[in-house]
Amino acid sequence: DAKTTQPNSMESNEEEPVHLPCNHSTISGTDYIHWYRQLPSQGPEYVIHGLTSNVNNRMASLAIAEDRKSSTLILHRATLRDAAVYYCILKDSGAGSYQLTFGKGTKLSVIP
Amino acid sequence: EPEVTQTPSHQVTQMGQEVILRCVPISNHLYFYWYRQILGQKVEFLVSFYNNEISEKSEIFDDQFSVERPDGSNFTLKIRSTKLEDSAMYFCASSGLAGVGGADTQYFGPGTRLTVL
Numbered sequence: 001d002a003k004t005t006q007p008n009s010m011e012s013n014e015e016e017p018v019h020l021p022c023n024h025s026t027i028s029g030t031d032y033i034h035w036y037r038q039l040p041s042q043g044p045e046y047v048i049h050g051l052t053s054n055v056n057n058r059m060a061s062l063a064i065a066e067d068r069k070s071s072t073l074i075l076h077r078a079t080l081r082d083a084a085v086y087y088c089i090l091k092d093s094g095a096g097s098y099q100l101t102f103g104k105g106t107k108l109s110v111i112p
Numbered sequence: 113e114p115e116v117t118q119t120p121s122h123q124v125t126q127m128g129q130e131v132i133l134r135c136v137p138i139s140n141h142l143y144f145y146w147y148r149q150i151l152g153q154k155v156e157f158l159v160s161f162y163n164n165e166i167s168e169k170s171e172i173f174d175d176q177f178s179v180e181r182p183d184g185s186n187f188t189l190k191i192r193s194t195k196l197e198d199s200a201m202y203f204c205a206s207s208g209l210a211g212v213g214g215a216d217t218q219y220f221g222p223g224t225r226l227t228v229l
Binding site: 032034038042043044045046049051087091093098099100101102103104 | 116143145147154155156157160162167168170203205215216217218219220221222223
């Protein structure tokens, strides 16, 4: 899987929007962009994914650059429960590709 | 909402002993996975399982490890002779029909903390 680059950590005030960036300059045309998060002492949790177009779901929004070399996970209103490590992962659409390759992610702290 | 469950939540064992970690994936899922996370480190893929056979495994998944789906609901990870370095959180995950492919999403359990003394 192609590599992603994320900041090690970010801070946000509670109830404010958060924009978590991810660079993936070597992304291939068949790579999906996935975001997972891991709350303290819990297993990873799926957040959102997309291919080319921006995506919205009940948890977050995903903004994908036109050249697909970067993306941004948007939490519209951070809560204390959103404090977690956020992982940006590229997933190949090719046959035989099953695993998720986790990096170090971005540790998001939410300040009350 | 359906969820992946894992038992036990914490397992303590002596070095050299066999352990079996158990998982109940989401009922209509067909693809199953094990990952591990050593304290303070990244989540690492171990193995994926589909149609009663291993579909992909990492270098970590050596002969000491095995997986099995003994019935229609459980998915197990066995470590035959545990080592100190096997101490980690072990996460089970499952995914639905999309399984292979970029759009596949995996659902993780809460993990089993394995401590090898």
